[in-house]
Amino acid sequence: SQTIHQWPATLVQPVGSPLSLECTVEGTSNPNLYWYRQAAGRGLQLLFYSVGIGQISSEVPQNLSASRPQDRQFILSSKKLLLSDSGFYLCAWSDKGNGQPQHFGDGTRLSIL
Amino acid sequence: KQEVTQIPAALSVPEGENLVLNCSFTDSAIYNLQWFRQDPGKGLTSLLLIQSSQREQTSGRLNASLDKSSGRSTLYIAASQPGDSATYLCAVRVLYGQNFVFGPGTRLSVLP
Numbered sequence: 001s002q003t004i005h006q007w008p009a010t011l012v013q014p015v016g017s018p019l020s021l022e023c024t025v026e027g028t029s030n031p032n033l034y035w036y037r038q039a040a041g042r043g044l045q046l047l048f049y050s051v052g053i054g055q056i057s058s059e060v061p062q063n064l065s066a067s068r069p070q071d072r073q074f075i076l077s078s079k080k081l082l083l084s085d086s087g088f089y090l091c092a093w094s095d096k097g098n099g100q101p102q103h104f105g106d107g108t109r110l111s112i113l
Numbered sequence: 114k115q116e117v118t119q120i121p122a123a124l125s126v127p128e129g130e131n132l133v134l135n136c137s138f139t140d141s142a143i144y145n146l147q148w149f150r151q152d153p154g155k156g157l158t159s160l161l162l163i164q165s166s167q168r169e170q171t172s173g174r175l176n177a178s179l180d181k182s183s184g185r186s187t188l189y190i191a192a193s194q195p196g197d198s199a200t201y202l203c204a205v206r207v208l209y210g211q212n213f214v215f216g217p218g219t220r221l222s223v224l225p
Binding site for chain 1: 144145147149154155156157158159162164202204206208212213214215216217218
């Protein structure tokens with residue numbers, strides 16, 4: 001069966017520090033991968049998605065970036081964190097095909113001090 | 114641009130009641146609609162997926178319907194239990210691109 005792993009589960013970082021969140025998927029190949037942010041009291045905002053290695057689409061301009069160095073690995077990064085980057089970050093995957101559901105990881109709670 | 118709304122924002126019911134959560138979307142050009150459950154501080158758990166050609170899906174005490182032409186979906190929960198307390202989100206898969214658009218969620222509390 002397929003599983004998705006996100007780490008770390010929680011992270012506290014000072015303003016201006018770098019960020020690296022990692023997400024890996026097991027049990028499937030060539031999935032679509034997604035990064036979302038969920039701010040307190042707000043819905044999920046799609047940040048990036050990827051349909052293949054090295055292919056990244058950005059939905060929201062910001063100081064975050066994403067990379068997909070391997071088929072089932074998706075990384076969210078920042079060179080300098082802002083206070084507004086605080087939130088709950090969720091990684092998701094779906095199989096190729098337009099009717100496929102999304103499956104989510106457990107999320108990373110990021111607090112910027 | 115697709116927009117998804119959910120009504121009510123919060124709901125509190127006594128245990129055993131049947132209840133309906135609503136999801137509306139502005140553009141009927143979708144591949145499917147998915148209902149999720151989110152417990153506090155956790156990720157999303159998929160509950161039901163309805164393809165655009167389907168009218169409803171059922172899983173246990175849950176039944177989801179889809180009326181694509183009117184841009185509406187409902188999630189029916191029968192005989193609610195305290196363990197059903199969570200935030201319920203709906204999301205549509207848009208026809209253009211690879212995107213899913215989420216609603217803001219309905220926070221459900223089932224009181225024992």
